[in-house]
Amino acid sequence: MTQLLNLQPAAAATLQKWHEMMAKLDLSDLPLIVHPEVTFRSPLAFNPYASVEAMVMALQTVVTVFSDFSYHREAATDDGLSVVLEFSAKIAGKGVKGADLIRFDTEGRIVDFEVMVRPLNGLIALSEEMGKRMGDRMPSYKAKA
Amino acid sequence: MTQLLNLQPAAAATLQKWHEMMAKLDLSDLPLIVHPEVTFRSPLAFNPYASVEAMVMALQTVVTVFSDFSYHREAATDDGLSVVLEFSAKIAGKGVKGADLIRFDTEGRIVDFEVMVRPLNGLIALSEEMGKRMGDRMPSYKAKA
Numbered sequence: 001m002t003q004l005l006n007l008q009p010a011a012a013a014t015l016q017k018w019h020e021m022m023a024k025l026d027l028s029d030l031p032l033i034v035h036p037e038v039t040f041r042s043p044l045a046f047n048p049y050a051s052v053e054a055m056v057m058a059l060q061t062v063v064t065v066f067s068d069f070s071y072h073r074e075a076a077t078d079d080g081l082s083v084v085l086e087f088s089a090k091i092a093g094k095g096v097k098g099a100d101l102i103r104f105d106t107e108g109r110i111v112d113f114e115v116m117v118r119p120l121n122g123l124i125a126l127s128e129e130m131g132k133r134m135g136d137r138m139p140s141y142k143a144k145a
Numbered sequence: 146m147t148q149l150l151n152l153q154p155a156a157a158a159t160l161q162k163w164h165e166m167m168a169k170l171d172l173s174d175l176p177l178i179v180h181p182e183v184t185f186r187s188p189l190a191f192n193p194y195a196s197v198e199a200m201v202m203a204l205q206t207v208v209t210v211f212s213d214f215s216y217h218r219e220a221a222t223d224d225g226l227s228v229v230l231e232f233s234a235k236i237a238g239k240g241v242k243g244a245d246l247i248r249f250d251t252e253g254r255i256v257d258f259e260v261m262v263r264p265l266n267g268l269i270a271l272s273e274e275m276g277k278r279m280g281d282r283m284p285s286y287k288a289k290a
Contacts, residue, residue, distance in 0.1 A: 005223050006151060043263045046240055073246070075220035075229045078150050084220045084229040086246060095191055099244050099261055101218070101231060116244055116261035118188045120272055123265050 008080035010108025015083060018102075018110075019071070027060045034110045041114035043098070044127050055113060057134070062115075065091055065129040081106070092129055096122035153225035155253025160228060163247075163255075164216070172205045179255045186259035188243070189272050200258060202279070207260075210236055210274040226251070237274055241267035 004012065014033045021027050031052050040055035041048045049055060063069070066089040073086040085100040096117050103112035117123050149157065159178045166172050176197050185200035186193045194200060208214070211234040218231040230245040241262050248257035262268050 006221075041242070041263070044265045046242075046264045046267065073222050073227050075222045075227060076151075077218050077220045082218050082220060084231075084244065084246075086229075097186070097191075097259065097261070099229065099246065101229075101244065114242065114263075116242070116263045118186070118259075118261045118268075119191045120189045120268050122191065123263075123268060127265055 004074055004076040004083060006076040006078060006080050007083060008104070008106070008108070010106065011081055011083070011104035012108075014104060014108040014110060015102075022063070022069075022071075025063045027056055027063065030056050030059070033108070034113075035105060038110055039112045041112070043115045043117040043123060044130065058130075061130060061133050062126075064133065065126060067091075091122050091125040094122045094125050096126070149219055149221040149228060151221035151223060151225050152228060153249070153251065153253070155251065156226055156228070156249035157253075159249060159253040159255060160247075167208070167214075167216075170208045172201055172208065175201050175204070178253070179258075180250060183255055184257045186257070188260045188262040188268060189275065203275075206275060206278050207271075209278065210271060212236075236267050236270045239267045239270050241271070 007015065017033050021029060034052045034055065036052055037050060038052050038055055039048045039050055040058065042058060069087060069089040071085050071087050075084045076082065082101065082103045087098045087100070089096050089098065098115060098117040101114040102110055105111050117126060152160065162178050166174060179197045179200065181197055182195060183197050183200055184193045184195055185203065187203060214232060214234040216230050216232050220229045221227065227246065227248045232243045232245070234241050234243065243260060243262040246259040247255055250256050262271060
C-alpha cells in the first residue's frame with residue numbers, strides 16, 4: 001500500500017487499517033478507527049447519519065452488494081486530513097465507479113465519510129439491493145447538514 | 146485560490162483556468178485546456194464520451210442546471226497529475242454534493258474528467274433537467290471503458 005505523501009501520520013495509519021478491513025470485507029472493527037459521532041453521508045440519501053452504528057451497518061451491507069471491488073487513485077488535501085479514494089465495482093452485474101471522501105481528526109479518527117457512486121442506473125441498483133438486504137433496519141436519519 | 150502543493154505546475158495552471166471559467170459560468174474556452182481526445186465520464190451514464198465537444202456541451206448545460214454551486218475541498222494524487230474537487234449545488238431545489246475527478250497529462254491538458262453526484266433523488270433531478278435542456282443533441286456514446 002503506497003502512503004499518501006501529504007496525509008498526516010495518524011490519518012495515514014487509519015487509512016491503512018481501513019484498507020486492511022476492506023481487503024477482508026470485514027468492517028466489524030470499524031468503531032476502533034471512527035469517531036463516535038462520525039457523520040456518514042450515503043450516496044442514496046441527502047441527510048447524513050450521525051452514528052458509528054449506522055455507518056457500520058450501511059458499509060457492512062454495501063460490501064455484500066458490491067462485487068469485483070477495487071480501489072484506484074488516492075488523493076489527499078493539503079491539510080493532510082482528508083482523502084478521496086476512487087473505486088470501481090459491480091452491483092447486480094452493472095459496472096459502477098465511486099469515491100469515498102474521508103475526513104480525519106488530528107488523532108486520526110474518521111469524522112466524516114461520504115460515498116458517491118455513478119452512473120444513475122448503478123445507483124438505482126444499489127438502492128434496490130440495499131433495500132432488499134436492510135429493509136427498515138437502518139436507524140432514522142439525523143439531519144446534520 | 147489556494148494552489149495544491151502536490152499538483153504539477155502545468156496541471157495547477159489548468160486548474161486555475163478551470164476555476165476562472167466556472168466562476169464566470171462560461172466554458173467556451175474549455176477546448177484550450179482539454180486534450181482533443183479527452184474522456185468525459187458523466188454521472189448519468191456509464192460509458193464515457195470521447196470528445197471535447199461532448200464534454201463542453203454536457204458541462205455548459207450542467208452549469209445552467211446547477212444553482213448555488215460552490216467548490217469545497219481539493220485533493221491531489223501523489224503523482225501531481227490528478228485532482229478531486231468536492232462541490233455542493235442545488236438542482237431543481239434539491240441539495241446535492243458532488244466530485245469532479247480530473248486527470249491531466251504532463252503538459253497540463255485535461256485527459257479524463259469524471260463527475261459524481263449524490264444523493265439519488267438529486268441525480269434523478271439532474272437527469273430530468275439535462276433531458277429537458279439537451280434532448281437528443283448529445284452525440285452518441287463512444288464506449289472506451
